[in-house]
Amino acid sequence: MAGEARPNPVVTVSEATRAVNSVELEGRLIEPVDFRVTPAGRSVATLELEHLSIHDDPEPGLRLEARMVVVAMGALAERYRACAVGSMLRVQGRLNQKRWIRDDRIRWGRLELLAREIQRVDP
Numbered sequence: 083m084a085g086e087a088r089p090n091p092v093v094t095v096s097e098a099t100r101a102v103n104s105v106e107l108e109g110r111l112i113e114p115v116d117f118r119v120t121p122a123g124r125s126v127a128t129l130e131l132e133h134l135s136i137h138d139d140p141e142p143g144l145r146l147e148a149r150m151v152v153v154a155m156g157a158l159a160e161r162y163r164a165c166a167v168g169s170m171l172r173v174q175g176r177l178n179q180k181r182w183i184r185d186d187r188i189r190w191g192r193l194e195l196l197a198r199e200i201q202r203v204d205p
Contacts (some may be wrong), residue, residue, distance in 0.1 A: 103176040107150055108203060109133035110170055117163040128152070135144035135202055151188060153178075154197040162200055170203040 098100045109131030129152040152173050154162055165171070170195040175198045180191035 105177055106172065106174045107131065107133055107148075107152075107195060108170065108172045108179045109150065111149075111165055111167055112149070114167055115161065115163055115165050117158075125159040125163070127163050129154065129162065129165065129171070131173065137202050151192055151194040152197050152200075153194050154200060157195055158197055159202060172201045173197050174199045 110130055110133075112132045113130040118126050120126060131150050131152055133146070133148045133150065137146060152171075152175070152201050162171075175193055175196045177193060178196050179193045182189050182191075
């Protein structure tokens with residue numbers, strides 16, 4: 083009806099849906115860490131990892147290559163702010179991709195891995 087307020091739909095995310103977004107990636111740091119502090123005082127470190135591996139499934143000798151931006155915050159960012167290029171790291175976290183609307187179309191930003199834990203891996 084005209085002039086009648088419509089309620090905003092409430093979208094909930096089930097626990098099962100949250101659990102699906104979990105990633106573990108091992109790779110070599112290929113760029114110097116980009117470290118900054120937000121206006122709110124939160125430390126943020128952005129790392130770029132390169133992953134190379136060979137697998138036998140789904141076909142023998144399948145070579146997998148990927149580059150992934152990793153974002154660490156707070157104490158984790160502080161701990162890895164001076165990490166050297168070439169370091170091997172294992173990151174556990176979840177995927178995130180920023181989105182916004184421009185010209186009535188959804189636009190997508192880069193896909194990034196939000197780190198929960200980072201470990202150095204000995205070569």
